[in-house]
Amino acid sequence: MTPPRIHPLGDCALVCEAAPPATIDCQRRIWALAERARLMPHVVEVVPGMNNLTIVFDPLDADYESLAAQLEAGWNAAGSADAPGSTIEIPVRYGGEDGPDLAELAKHAGLSIDEVVKRHTEAEYIVFFLGFQPGFAYLGGLDPALHMPRRREPRLEVPAGSVGIGGAQTGIYPAASPGGWQLLGRTELRLFDPSRNPPTLMQPGDRVRFTALEVRA
């Protein structure tokens, strides 16, 4: 693998950016590096992105150069085998009020509704990273047949638990919010609960499967 680019983001953070393209192997290495970075002195946040990792530190205590060197060494030493992750099952009610765009998605894909649900539930997804909202996971592994651009007019309110597709991504809205993704269904699971620790259902590196509780047109 080509060496990553390590550069500052402001005076309190360093970014370790792997050479494109983003692959699952590279992402595993990012998670493994994240585990190591948590143990580095004066590091307060370790945030994986897509193909990159950002560490936030206290600039008065931490030695910038030394942290950059530790990141580089960490990257070289991190195998993808020691990446974390558990498997999470997410029961979904597809279609109807819970998934108002399911029929549209089937039309767009040229598939039947049942076939869309079959393909969405058959795949195993991987949590690449979290962001956008607390508990919102960027999932990789969507069947290319189900890729669909975002809605031209975003909805003003998407209910919490909505499962959607935006481009090549599928994901779940942890809280009610405006949103432009195509909505397939909804889950009752709580994706974010600040009274739990960890507060999110999913963590970077976890594997995710959707199961169909119900399919409506």
Next chain:
Amino acid sequence: MIDVIRAGVLSTVQDLGRHGYRHLGVSSGGALDALSLEIGNRLVGNRPDAAGIEVTFGPTVLRFKRATRIAITGTDFGATLDDVPVYSWWSLPVRAGQELTLRAAKRGMRGYVCIAGGIDVLPMLGSRSTDLGACFGGLGGRALRDGDRLPAGVPQPHKGIAFSPEEPAFGVKAPAWCKFVLVDEPLRRGRHAPGLAWAAPIRVLRGPEYASFSDKAHDDFWNEEWTITPNSNRMGFRLAGTALERRDKTELLSHAVLPGTIQVPPNGQPIILMGDAQTTGGYPKIGAVIRADLWKLAQARLNGGVRFIETSVEEARHALAEERQYVKQVETAIAMHEERIAR
């Protein structure tokens, strides 16, 4: 207990923020002018990270149920305690039932009301800060409303200092009057935007995608007096000025963003991310405000201006060390004051 008689435009419970959860999408939040909150806490004998009330602009009216000590820091609201004018940056004794009125701020944007013992709402994920986006923390995860009641904690002596409510008022020097806030500025081409009275100088480091912007964009970025548009909030300050063009329009993969990150969406108008900003983004980052200047930015007014001054990592660290030095001086002054009182 504090009765919120009049909450005002946007008042929230904030401490120094929620740290260590950004990888799960949880923002840090916390007082945008963290330095002011920290000094306010020290003035009432609290730990620096105790929770206070962040008052945006005012006007706000609070009533204190019991005798206590309070401090108002940050911007100057022309505050009165039962109609008697009181100073900001002072430790003030308050009698049971007294009412604090904060008028609309003439300068600045945000002030902090700190109370001995701190605002004692339930900590969530290690912080009492209100997360307005995800609706948790603070008081019910929301901004304060008229009629709310806020619990005050039991004062715990911090570094051996515990003020009694009876002790007379005393003050410390506001950071705005200190030498360390002065910023060395290079001579500017001076492009004074009409209607902008004064543009706050904010020190910035080049961002990871700085080189992907055009030469003209670089000039504009450093020379413009950027207007802070009214749709700016605790998540981000949306700026208006000459659109910044990229020479290399490569799209980026999603990456972490932080308070102070300056991102440029396709319309070319920069956004400075603030405490409540989301944790990841995809827009190119032309720069990043240094940590030592984030509190100054928090005081910049809507429709007011900012200008960016390029700095280095070393200068940024020096600026932060100077700020810490100021906090130490305040601590020493308070400790000496206490010794005098004790004698």
